[in-house]
Amino acid sequence: MRYLHEYPGAARPSSVRWVNNQNGRWGSCTPADRTIRLSHRVQDMPDWVLDYVLLHELTHLVVPSHNSAFWDLVSRYPRAERARGFLEGVSAAAGLDMSDD
Numbered sequence: 001m002r003y004l005h006e007y008p009g010a011a012r013p014s015s016v017r018w019v020n021n022q023n024g025r026w027g028s029c030t031p032a033d034r035t036i037r038l039s040h041r042v043q044d045m046p047d048w049v050l051d052y053v054l055l056h057e058l059t060h061l062v063v064p065s066h067n068s069a070f071w072d073l074v075s076r077y078p079r080a081e082r083a084r085g086f087l088e089g090v091s092a093a094a095g096l097d098m099s100d101d
């Protein structure tokens with residue numbers, strides 16, 4: 001992933017899977033085993049939103065928590081803020097309480 005180019009080893013997941021049992025989160029990452037799960041709800045969204053969710057989770061392989069270093073990395077993606085707004089809008093419209101964990 002070019003936004004994390006200086007972490008070629010760290011930002012490599014062991015698996016990325018679609019899941020449909022993840023109702024509170026768009027995506028999740030378990031740094032201990034380097035697995036990433038993405039909600040099926042993201043599957044039909046525009047590619048740039050899917051890219052944001054994937055980048056968000058990949059960044060957790062480098063920085064596990066939502067600290068400033070984490071958001072600095074995520075903000076390298078030019079549409080990060082727009083994607084977050086898109087996800088908030090979908091969440092609100094659907095009456096969901098989704099977060100981008």
Ligand SMILES: [Zn+2]
Pocket residue numbers: 056060066100101
């Ligand atoms: Zn997160």
